[in-house]
Amino acid sequence: MIVPLGRNVSGPAGSTESPRRMTQIDQGIAFSQPDEHRADTEPPAPNALLEDLVTLTKPGIVKMVTFTSVVGFGLGAATRQWELVTFIMAMVIGGIGTALSAAGANALNQAVEHRRDALMHRTNTRPIPAKRVSLKIGMWAGIVLSVLGVGVLWVGANWVAAAVSLATIVSYIVIYTPLKPVTPLATIIGAVPGALPPLIGWTVASDAPMHGLFELGGWSLFLLVFVWQVPHFLAIAWKYREDYARGGHAVLPVFDTSGVKTARHALIWTFTLVPVTLLPMQWAPGLLGVLYGSLALLAGGFMVFHAVRFAMRRDDASARGLFIASVIHLPIVLVGMVADILLHVLI
Secondary structure, X not given: OOOOOOOOOOOOOOOOOOHHHOEEEEOOEEEEXXXXXXXHHOOOOHHHHHHHHHHHOOHHHHHHHHXXXXXXXXXXXXXXXXXXXXXXXXXXXXXXXXXXXXXXXXXXXXXXXXXXXXXXXXXXXXXXXXXXXXXXXXXXXXXXXXXXXXXXHHHHOOHHHHHHHHHHHHHHHHHHHHHOOOOOOHHHHXXXXXXXXHHHHHHHHOOOHHHHOOOHHHHHHHHHHHHHHXXXXXXXXHHOXXXXXXXXXXXXHHHOOOOHHHHHHHXXXXXXXXXXXXXXXXXXXXXXXXXXXXXXXHHHHHHHHHHXXXXXXXXXXXXXXHHHHHHHHHHHHHHHXXXXXXXXXXX
């Protein structure tokens, strides 16, 4: 899934404030955390358990993943004639199936990684390491959500979309997650499942799903999200390199203490992102034009500026700047794509 990350919420040193209402940031996504001591003294209230189960799915990431899938659906659907009701139903089914699959994968990831999460300041307040949700419940929540997501796509859309969703979940949990403490290349490998959701939407929209799986338009969206994830994650990994080392994650900044390699890779991938962002104009001709191209170049230029700044300074502030630029970049590009598609369809 869109490569999943978070932050320490323990509060300032000596603070007596309960973390009950303090905020944890997870890739720019805020949510409240319950008191970590409550689970040791009394059973969690039903609403608190529900809140923790929602937190387990990383809802902010689920929203972004679902949006990339819906954009993939929109780009693919624009090449066909639709009845309005059929169009809405297909879009909703694709979005629900993707959201459930992403939620399940995220829950499974947190269950599998709960020991490493417990070692890191930025993740030790997550529901399982903080013992607010048991490992068994976390695993079952992930399995049930994943099965529901794939099932919704299989029954409501087509088997190809369901297969892409299943491949996303399996590659994320079975391949990417075990490799995180082994090699820095896990960052690249993890970008694959993070970039597959647009293909789910694309194949949901296709009237010949197997053929649609190999159409360049869908893969242009895959490449866009794939390349975007690398500088996005490297910026976070640099800022939290000590925490990643504490948790045993083999991210590049853990070994690259000077930051030279990290910054160089972030810069190369960011420069690569600019032409890749324009590929949908070439590979889905007639659907995107000046509006999308202009927004893509502006967003890309903004991200390049911060990547260059990070390469020159290699400090936490410039890494945070690149992270924020990446968080701004993807929604602008995707919203610009949707807006341009609507212009071409309606005018």
